[in-house]
Amino acid sequence: MKLFSSMAAALVLMSAAAVSVSARPSSGLLPYQDSALPLEERVSDALSRMTTAEKIAIIHAQSKFSSAGVPRLGIPELWCTDGPHGIRPEVLWDEWNQAGWTNDSCTAFPALTCLAATWNPEMAALYGKSIGEEARYREKDVLLGPGVNIYRTPLNGRNFEYMGEDPFLASVMVVPYVRELQKNGVAACVKHYALNNQESRRHTTDVDLSDRALYEIYLPAFRAAVQDGGAWSVMASYNLYKGRHACQNSRLLKDILRDEWGFDGAVISDWGGVHDTGQAVTGGLDLEFGSWTNGLSEGKKNAYDSYYLADPYLKLIAEGKADTKELDAKAANVLRLMFRTAMNTDKPFGSLNSPEHVAAARRIAGEGIVLLKNDRGVLPLDMRGKKKIAVIGENAIKPMTVGGGSSSLKVREEVSPLEGLRRRFGKEADIVYARGYVGEQLKEHDGMALLDLTDSRTESELTAEAVSVARDADYVIFIGGLNKNPHQDCEDTDRAGLGLPYGQDRLIAELAKVNPDIIVVNISGNAVAMPWVGDVAAVLQGWYIGSEAGNAIADIISGDVVPSGKLPFTFPARLEDVGAHALGEYPGNAEALKLGADTVPEYYSEDIFVGYRYADKARTAPLFPFGHGLSYTTFAYGKPEADSRQLGADGSITFSVKVKNTGRTAGKETVQLYIADKKSSLPRPPKELKGFRKIELAPGEEKVVTFTVGKDELSYYDDSKHAWVAEPGTFEALFGSSSRDIRGSLTFRLVD
Ligand code: BGC
Numbered sequence: 106m107k108l109f110s111s112m113a114a115a116l117v118l119m120s121a122a123a124v125s126v127s128a129r130p131s132s133g134l135l136p137y138q139d140s141a142l143p144l145e146e147r148v149s150d151a152l153s154r155m156t157t158a159e160k161i162a163i164i165h166a167q168s169k170f171s172s173a174g175v176p177r178l179g180i181p182e183l184w185c186t187d188g189p190h191g192i193r194p195e196v197l198w199d200e201w202n203q204a205g206w207t208n209d210s211c212t213a214f215p216a217l218t219c220l221a222a223t224w225n226p227e228m229a230a231l232y233g234k235s236i237g238e239e240a241r242y243r244e245k246d247v248l249l250g251p252g253v254n255i256y257r258t259p260l261n262g263r264n265f266e267y268m269g270e271d272p273f274l275a276s277v278m279v280v281p282y283v284r285e286l287q288k289n290g291v292a293a294c295v296k297h298y299a300l301n302n303q304e305s306r307r308h309t310t311d312v313d314l315s316d317r318a319l320y321e322i323y324l325p326a327f328r329a330a331v332q333d334g335g336a337w338s339v340m341a342s343y344n345l346y347k348g349r350h351a352c353q354n355s356r357l358l359k360d361i362l363r364d365e366w367g368f369d370g371a372v373i374s375d376w377g378g379v380h381d382t383g384q385a386v387t388g389g390l391d392l393e394f395g396s397w398t399n400g401l402s403e404g405k406k407n408a409y410d411s412y413y414l415a416d417p418y419l420k421l422i423a424e425g426k427a428d429t430k431e432l433d434a435k436a437a438n439v440l441r442l443m444f445r446t447a448m449n450t451d452k453p454f455g456s457l458n459s460p461e462h463v464a465a466a467r468r469i470a471g472e473g474i475v476l477l478k479n480d481r482g483v484l485p486l487d488m489r490g491k492k493k494i495a496v497i498g499e500n501a502i503k504p505m506t507v508g509g510g511s512s513s514l515k516v517r518e519e520v521s522p523l524e525g526l527r528r529r530f531g532k533e534a535d536i537v538y539a540r541g542y543v544g545e546q547l548k549e550h551d552g553m554a555l556l557d558l559t560d561s562r563t564e565s566e567l568t569a570e571a572v573s574v575a576r577d578a579d580y581v582i583f584i585g586g587l588n589k590n591p592h593q594d595c596e597d598t599d600r601a602g603l604g605l606p607y608g609q610d611r612l613i614a615e616l617a618k619v620n621p622d623i624i625v626v627n628i629s630g631n632a633v634a635m636p637w638v639g640d641v642a643a644v645l646q647g648w649y650i651g652s653e654a655g656n657a658i659a660d661i662i663s664g665d666v667v668p669s670g671k672l673p674f675t676f677p678a679r680l681e682d683v684g685a686h687a688l689g690e691y692p693g694n695a696e697a698l699k700l701g702a703d704t705v706p707e708y709y710s711e712d713i714f715v716g717y718r719y720a721d722k723a724r725t726a727p728l729f730p731f732g733h734g735l736s737y738t739t740f741a742y743g744k745p746e747a748d749s750r751q752l753g754a755d756g757s758i759t760f761s762v763k764v765k766n767t768g769r770t771a772g773k774e775t776v777q778l779y780i781a782d783k784k785s786s787l788p789r790p791p792k793e794l795k796g797f798r799k800i801e802l803a804p805g806e807e808k809v810v811t812f813t814v815g816k817d818e819l820s821y822y823d824d825s826k827h828a829w830v831a832e833p834g835t836f837e838a839l840f841g842s843s844s845r846d847i848r849g850s851l852t853f854r855l856v857d
Contacts, residue, residue, distance in 0.1 A: 135150065135154075136150035137150040137151035137154070137178070137180075138179075140449075140450050140451065144441065144444055144445075147444055148437050148440045148441050148444060149437070151175075151178065151180065151440050151444075152433060152436055152437055152440060154178055155175060155178070155436065157419070157422065157429065157432070158419070159175050159177070159178075160429075160432050160433070160435075160436035161414070161415060161418060161419055161432070162175070163175065163180075163183075163392075163436055163439050163440070163443075164391060164392055164393065164414045164418075164432075164435045164436060164439055165392065165393040165394075165409060165412040165413075165414045165415045166392075166393060166394045166395065166396075166400070166409055166412065167182070167409055168198045168199065168400065168409075169196050169197070169198065169199060169200065169201070169395070169400060170184060170185045170186060170196065170394075171183060171184045171185065172392060172394075172439075174443070174447070180440075180443060180447075180448065181443070181447045181448065182447070183246050183247065183439070183442065183443055183446070183447050184244065184245050184246050184247070184447070185245065185246065185247040185248075185249055185294070185373070185394070186240060186243065186245040186247070186248060186249065187249045187250070187511045187512060188248075188249055188250050188266070188511050188512035188514075189216075189217050189248075189249075189250030189251045189252050189266050189512060190213055190214050190215070190216050190217070190236075190250075190266075190506075190512050190514065190649075190651060191211045191212060191213040191214055191236065191239070191506070191512075191514040191516070191651065192209075192211045192236070192239045192240050192243050192245065192248075192514075193511070193512075193513070193514065193515075194206065194209045194210070194211075194514070194515035194551075195209045196551065198400075199399055199400035199401050200399055200400070200552075201398070201399070201551055201552075202551050202552030203515070203551050203552050203553050209243065209515060210458070210515050210516055210517040211239055211243075211457065211458065211514055211515065211516060211517065212235070212239060212457075212458050212462040212463055212465075212466055212516065212517065212651070212652050213466065213506040213514045213516045213519065213651030213652045214232055214235065214236055214462075214465070214466045214469060214651050214652075215466065215469050215470045215473055215648060215649065215650040215651050215657075216265045216266060216512070216630055216648055216649040216650070216651070217250075217251055217252060217265070217266055217267055217268050218264065218265050218266075218267065218268070218269060218473075218630045218648055218649075218673060218674075219469065219470060219473035219474070219648035219649070219650055219670075220232055220268065220278060220282075220469060220473060221267075221268035221269045221274060221275065221278050221473075221673035222269075222472075222473040222474075222475055222646070222648065222670040222671060222672065222673050222734070223469060223472040223473045223669075223670060223799075224274070224278075224670075224671050224673075224775040224797055224799050225472055225775075225799045226277055226278060226280070226281045227281070228468070228469045228472055228473070229278045229279070229280070229281040229282045229285075230281035230282070230284070230285045231285075231465050231468070231469065232282055232285075232465070232469055233281060233282035233283060233284065233285030233286035233287075233293075234285040234286070234288070234289075234465075235461070235462045235465040235466075236248065236286060237285060237286035237287070237288065237289035237291050237455075238289055238453070238455045238456045238457075238459070238462065239455065239456070239457050239458075239462060240286075240289065240291040240455070241289040241290060241291055241452065241453060241454065241455025241456075242454065242455035242456050242457040243455075243457065245291060246290075246291060246292060246442075246443075246446035246447045247291065247292045247294050247337075247338055247373070247442070247446065248286060248291050248292065248293060248294060249294045249296060249340060249511070250266075250293070250294065250295075250296060250512075251268070251279055251282050251283070251293065251295060251296075251330075252266040252267045252268075252295075252296050252297065253267060253268055253275050253279050253295060253296075253326035253327060253330060254267050254296075254297055254299075254300075254301050254302055254323075254342075255267070255269075255270060255271075255272065255275070255302060255322055255323050255326070255715060256269050256270040256302075256673075256674045256715075256716065257270075257302040257303070257685045257689075257691075257709070257715055258302070258303065258599075258683055258685045258686060258691055259600070259603055259631045259632040259633075259674075259677065259680070259683065260303070260305075260599045260600045260601075260602070260603075260631075260680075260691070260692075261302060261303045261304060261599055261600075261631070262303075262304040262305075262591075262592070262593070262594060262595045262596060262597070262598050262599045262600060263301075263304050263510070263594075263595075263596050264594070264630050264631050264674070265509070265594045265629070265630020265631065265648070265649055266512055266596075266630070268326065268673060269672075269673025269674045269716075270673065270674040270675060270715055270716030270717070270731065271673065271674075271716060271717075271731065271794050272321065272322055272323075272324075272325035272326055273325070273793070273794045273795060273796075274673055274794060274797070275325070275326035275329075275673075276325045276326045276328070276329035276330075276333075277329075277797070279295070279326050279329055279330045279334060280329055280330065280333045280334040281334075282334070283295070283330050283334030283335065283336050284334055284335065287334075287335065287336075287337060287445075288453075289452060289453055289455060290445070290446055290449040290451070290452025290453070291446060291452075292336070292337035292338045292370070292442055292445060292446050293330065293334070293336045293337065293338065294336075294338040294339065294340045294373055295327060295330040295331070295334075295336045295338075295339050295340065296339070296340035296342070296375070297340055297341075297342035297343070297351075297375055298327055298339050298340060298341050298342055298351065298357065298362070298372075299319075299323055299324060299327060299342060299346065299351060299357055300312040300314070300319075300323055300342065300344055300346050300351070301342035301343060301344050301351070301375075302323075303599055303691065303692055304595075304596060304597050304598055304599050305598065305599040305692040306692060306693060306705060307342075307343045307344055307597065308343045308344070308377075308378075309344075309345070309703060309704045309705055310344045310345065310692070310693055310704070310705055310707050311344070311345035311346070311347075311348060311704045311705060311706045311707065312344055312345065312346050312347075312707050312709065313346075313347055313706060313707070313708050313709070314708065314709035314712070315709075315712055315713075315824055316822065316824040316827070317712065317713060317787070317821070317822045317823070317824045318709055318712045318713050318715075320822040320829075321713050321821065321822050322713055322715050324361070327339070327362075328366055331362070331366050331368050331370075332366055332367070336368075336370060337370040337371070337441075337442055337445050337446070338370045338371045338372070338373050338442055339362065339368065339370065339371075339372050339373070340372075340373050340374070340375055341354070341357070341358060341372055341373070341374055341375060341378060341390060342375055342378065343375050343377075343378045345704055349384065349388070350378065350379075350380055350381075350384070351375075351378065352372075352374040352375065352378040352379050352380075352385065352388070352390050352393075353379065353380065353381060353384035353385050353388035353389075353390060354388055354389070355387065355388045355389050357389070358372050358388055358389025358390065359388070359389040362389070363389065369438070369441060370438065370441065370442055371391040371392050371438040371439050371441070371442040372389060372390050372391045372392070372438070373391065373392045373394060374390055374392065374393050374394055374395070375394075375395070376394050376395025376398060376511075377394075377395040377396055377397070377398045378395070379393045379396055379412075379413045379414070380413070381413065382413040382414070382417040382418055382421065383421070383427075385413050385414055385418075386414070386418060386421070386427055386431050387431065390414070390435075391435045391438040391439055392414075392435075392438075392439055392442075393412050393413055393414040393415075396408075396411075396412050396413060414435075418432070458517045463518075463652060463653060466650075466651050466652050466653045466657075467653035467656055467657050467660070470648075470650035470651065470653055470654065470657035471657050471660050471661065471666040472669055472670060472773075473648060473650070473670045474645055474646065474647055474648065474650070474657065474658065474661050474668055474670050475645065475646040475668065475670035475671060475672055475733070475734040476643070476644075476645055476661070476668035476670070476734060476735040476736065476737075477644040477645065477646055477672075477676075477729050477733065477734070477735070478638065478641075478642075478643055478644040478735070479642075479643045479735055479737075480642045480643065481642060482737075483580075483622055483624060483642040483643050484624060484643045484645075484661075484662060484664070484737070485661075485662065485663055485664025485737060486530075486580055486662055486663060486664070488530065488533050488534060491534065491579035491580070492534055492535060492579060493534060493535045493537060493577065493578045493579050493580075494526065494530055494534050494535070494536050494537070494578060494579065494580050494581075494582060495537050495538075495539065495571075495574045495575045495578035495580070495581045495582070495620075496522070496523050496526055496536055496537070496538045496539075496582050496584065497538070497539045497540075497541040497571045497574065497575065497581060497582070497583050497584070497612075497616065498540075498541050498542070498583050498584040498585040498609075498626075499540060499541065499542055499543060499544055499558070499585065499588075499607070500522065500584045500585050500586055500588065500626075500628040501521060501522045501523040501526075501538065501582075501584035502521050502522075502523050502538075502540075502558065503521075503544075503556075503558060503588060504519050504521070504555075504556055505519075505588065505589060505628065505649045505654065506519050506649075506651055506652065507550050507553075507555060507589065508547070508550055508555075508588070508589030508590060508595065509589035509594055509595045509596060509649075510589075510595055510596020510597060511596055512596070513550055513551065513589070514651075515553070516651070516652050517652070518652055519651070519652050519654065520652065520653055520654060520655035520656050521654065521655050522584045522626065522628075522647075522654060522655045522658045522659075523536075523538055523584075523655065524655045525654065525655020525656045525657070525658055525659040526582065526655065526658070526659050526662070528655070528656070528659065529656075529659035529660075529662075529663050529665075530659070530663070534579075537574050537578065538574075539567075539570045539571040539574040539575075540560055540562075540567055540570070540571070541567055541568070541570075541571040541583070541585070541609075541612050541616075542564070542567055542585070542607040542608055542609055542612055543558075543559075543560045543562070543567065543607065544588060544590065544606060544607045545590060546558055546559050547590060564608055564611075567612075568611070568612055568615055571612060571615075571616060572615050572616060572619055575616045575619050575620045575623070576619040576620060578620060579622065580620075580622045580623075580624065581616055581620045581622060581623040581624065582623075582624050582626065582662065583612075583613060583616060583623060583624070583625045583626065583641075584626045584628065584647070584658075585605065585607075585609045585612075585613075585625070585626075585627065585628070586605065586609075586626075586627040586628035586629040586633065586647070587600075587605070587606065587628065587629040587630070587631065587633065588628070589649070593606065593629075594629060594630045594631060594649070599692065600631065602680065603632065603633060603634040603677070603679070603680050604633070604634045605633050605634070610634075610636050610637060613625060613637045613640075613641065614636075614637050614640065617637060617640035617641055618640075621642060622642050623640075623641045623642055623643075624641070624642060624643040624644075624645065624662070625637075625641050625643070625644045625645070626644075626645045626647045626658060627644065627645070627646055627647060628647045628648070628649065629646075629648070629649075630648060630649055632674060632675065632676040632677060632728070632729075633676075634678075634679075634728070635676075635728060638728065645658070645661060645662075645668075646670070646672070664737060664770075667736055667737045667738065667770055667771065667772045667773070668734065668735065668736055668737065669734070669736060669772065669773035669774070669775070669799070670734050671732050671733060671734035671775050671777075671843065672729055672730070672731055672732060672733050672734060672843075673731070674716055674731060675716050675717050675720055675727045675729070675730055675731045675844075676727055676728040676729040676730075677720065677725070677727050677728065678725065678726060678727060678728045682719075682720060682723065682725040682727065683719065684711030684714040684715055684716075684718070684719030684723075685709070685711050685715070687711070687719070687723070688710045688711040688714070688719075689707075689708065689709050689710040689711040690706075690707045690708050690709070690710065691707065692705075692707070693705035693706065693707045694706045694707060694708065713790060714790060716731055717730060717731035717732075717844045718790035718791075718793065721790060721791040721792060721844070722790060722791060727845070730843050730844045730845035730846075731794075731843070731844040732775075732777050732794070732841070732842075732843035732844040732845075732846075733843035733844075733845070733846070734775075734843070736768075736772040736773070736774065737768070737770050737772060738766055738767070738768030738769065738770045738771070738772035738802075738804070739766075739767045739768045740764050740765065740766060740767065740768075740772075740774045740802070740842065741764070741765045741767045742762055742763070742764055742776075742840060742842070742848035742849055743762060743763030743764070743765070743807075743849070744762075744849055745760055745761070745762040745838065745840050745849040745850065745851050746760070746761050746762070746851075747759070747760050747761075747838070747851050747853060749853070750851075750852070750853045750854065751853060751854045751855075751856055752814075752815070752816075752853065752854075752855055752856070753855075753856055753857070754816055754831060754855070754857070755815075755816070756815065757813050757814060757815040758813070758814050758853055759811055759812070759813045759814075760778070760811065760812045760813075760814065760838055760840075760851065761809050761810065761811045761812075762776065762809070762810050762840045762848075762849060763807055763808070763809050763810075764776055764800065764802065764807065764808055764809075764810055765802070765805070765806070765807040766802035766803060766804055766805060766806050766807075767805075768804060769804050770804060771801065771802065771803045771804060772801070772802060773799055773800065773801045773802070774799070774800055774802065774842065775797055775798070775799045775800075775842075776797065776798050776799075776800065776810045776840060776841075776842070777794060777796070777797045777840070777841050777842070777843070777844070778794070778795055778796035778797065778812045778814075778838060778839070778840055779792035779793060779794055779795065779838075779839040779841065779844065779847070780792065780793055780795045780814065780818055780819060780836055780837070780838060780839070781793075781836065781837040781839060782819065782821075782832070782834070782836055783834065783835040783836060783837060783852070784834050784835065785821065785832055785834065786832060787821055787823065789821060792837075792839055792844070794844070795812075795814065795818040796812040796814070796818070798810045798812070812838075814838065816831035816855070817829075817831075819831045819832075819836060819855055831855060832855070833854070833855050833856055833857050834854065834855060835852055835853070835854050836852065836853055836854070836855060837850050837851070837852050837853075838850060838851050838852075838853065
């Protein structure tokens, strides 16, 4: 430590002497301070004034969530915050525990699965704008999100933080989020780049897959966030890819991110994702966070000096084992991030918990809740002549904005589903609540006590009470599913299986026996098995929807909002119907797992057949398919038309389809376009999503929806050529209300 401090001092002197400081212009501002000058000029000017030690200081953390600025030059610190769904409460300098501030309660927005389920880029823009304003008000420079890892298996404990199984859907949705967020002078940090598709063994899983699967499935949403969204930072993930940790992986961070995509922002490590100085230096990482996750474990006076990109890097430079070119590049990338955020003098002030943000959370939730099933039109509830609603289930009262890992929040208000239903129906009906089941109760999260929901009754006592409440109710609303506890929807652990925990299947079956008008609201960020699905009248997919959860659920149940969400991932009937489980390796190569190897290889043998691509290929019948979601009205699709049946390599075809609201209530429909390649040199999925539009229609109203298709929509990635290829031949355009509800199709040809 002493050695490096004195070495650092020597380097400070050395490089300060070498620095040529230009004269102060007449404006009184130095070039790097002058926001009228081009960004690159300011970055190189600032860099030219910095010593080696100052450059080192800005490329690693100085606390749990901040990195140092350059105090001598008035360049401020950089402050990061989780997470994708709201602004994390302040934590202690070196610890995950909350700092106990009283001004850091936020609005919790719906989890990103719910955002993806809106299939509405306008909702993504509203989300980015709102969360950006909250981040800005809390003086944060970098928001650690959004997450766009592809949903490969329903067991991944972190799927709720991502945007589903389809690269096209995730790509379209991530762009407006990033753009609107960054208008606040707050950087998006798109995560977790790349291939962090499970939480089980997330630091030691060594993913391998074909380049085709990498480019067609796992990278597109990251590319879109960077190239189309203009993301200012990217978070490198924990896992390994082809033998190298992602934070130190030059194929991912240099060849693809920088060279192919032209990324000019900063690559930030996931917290504790760096393992080696040499590899981090050459591998393309810019900013190291979270090594030894309490910041102090190395037993040094200041463990941050021991970070891989701190004193050990200085030592390499001092010994001549690393040149300063890489350091300059890293410092420039971090400076660019600082100028765009902390040093941005034009950024707005932001706002916290404004009525607009609360309304945005409710609106996004209302558009994202998915009506999976609605027999006999039981929803929306018709209360005429009805007096009693039984609400059953732990998730009706359990706060869901807390837990689940780094996305856990401290909210100003969270309206529980029970409270939301009481507010909406309390005047016209008796609302009777029974717990029904009890999940495991955690006592605290990040040092804060959790709501005490302990209940010592046995399963048969709880069931008996719930059944008696359900028996004489007009409607039963069961609110269950998963929660944010470990091994459910929670960071760092995966689920043990597809089934619901805590005996909920048994309970729902008992309830359905005594009351056919049972509506199940499944709260989860993942697909779950529903062995009772045929016995209940309606099922809603309720996600984790944040501060306005109860109000948004009541909006849908009452019909104040007509459901319009569509599934962003498949609900498989069985785990074996998922490509990763049927064909690929999970949670790692079985032999290596048995041997207890330090890092465990995992080959994605299912390749490009992820989600509905596999379900279509294997011809399985999902419980609910990708893109599925009902409404309280009905839509009729006309015969699709095309302005041509043929396109050349540089041409395009415009398709149109008329959609009419044939019901009695206004509603929104998402028209989905899938493309099928009828014959190809490489195997292709039976169909792939290549367009979607969400439209609103009054009763009887008809609109024409158009899609333009060019070679990008027809291409596959050819590994051997390292290029996208649009192969001439016959294609089919399929127009549907879900991936399994195709209402019309047209064939067309791509010609040379
Ligand atoms: C998570 C990241 C998060 C970071 C900081 C890590 O454990 O994987 O998503 O942003 O912690 O909390």
